[in-house]
Amino acid sequence: MLTLQSYLTLSAIVFSIGITGIIINRKNIIIVMMCTELLLISVNFNFIAFSHFLNDLSGQVFVFFILTVAAAEAAIGLAILVALYRNKKSISVSELNKLRN
């Protein structure tokens, strides 16, 4: 029997994998952005699961808006990344210390 908890557990596992990926990665900002997408997708999963089991369409509308904002965020983030690479020739997280001192 597929209950709400099955879907929520799956989404929690994906969410924790995304958090682990953000912490574990020190060398590549692109992987960090992909892990952000994983986090967003797991939250969307929660919204859709609740929308299905509570029989309320508002959750799906919210997922629609989250997808919009996530697409805009990915586009702007990648643009920042390209500008950063043009200036520093590196996208390593640990080398981004220009504001230090």
Added chain:
Amino acid sequence: MMLLEIIFYSFASVLICASLGVILFKNPVYSAVSLILAFITTGLLWLLLEAEFLAIVLVLVYVGAVMVLFLFVIMMLNINIEEEKSGFTKIAPVAIFLGLVVAAELIALFWIQSEQFSGVASLSNSDLSSDNTLLLGTELFTKYVLSFEIAGFILLLAIIVSISLTLRSRKNVKKQIAREQISADPKQRVRMVDIKRGGN
């Protein structure tokens, strides 16, 4: 009902393996392809939850647009993969511990008080599944129309910001400058010269 469970658990295991692949592959291209697999699997799982429109939107927008953008940037930046491998294991135990703690907390939250969720599950019926796109569109254009406009504005903002961040004006390109052409004074450009007739 048994078929649904088989579909759910097989796709859920594919989704978890693909998510692990995103963070474990050394090559960012493999990570991006693994994330594409995760998105497609998520879309298929959303079909199980009767969110057909959003499943299609997820595959079209994310796999078709956002992940292509990711792959494009990865291939354009020409990252040295060998250099990435160092410094990965130092912080890995802390990260894995934190991830396990987050997962354990969330899953314990869902399963300790499971009787509260069982009341939720009984409410499910097939009322929403009649025409998902029609219902979602009606909801979007009546109740959430202002939010819809704001979402469109956010997309416009993303276009402007990403163009203005990545635009660079090259030197040494021969092009017209219309402002200087229009404001040019004819007296400075053309000089009338009286040519004396040759004496003969």
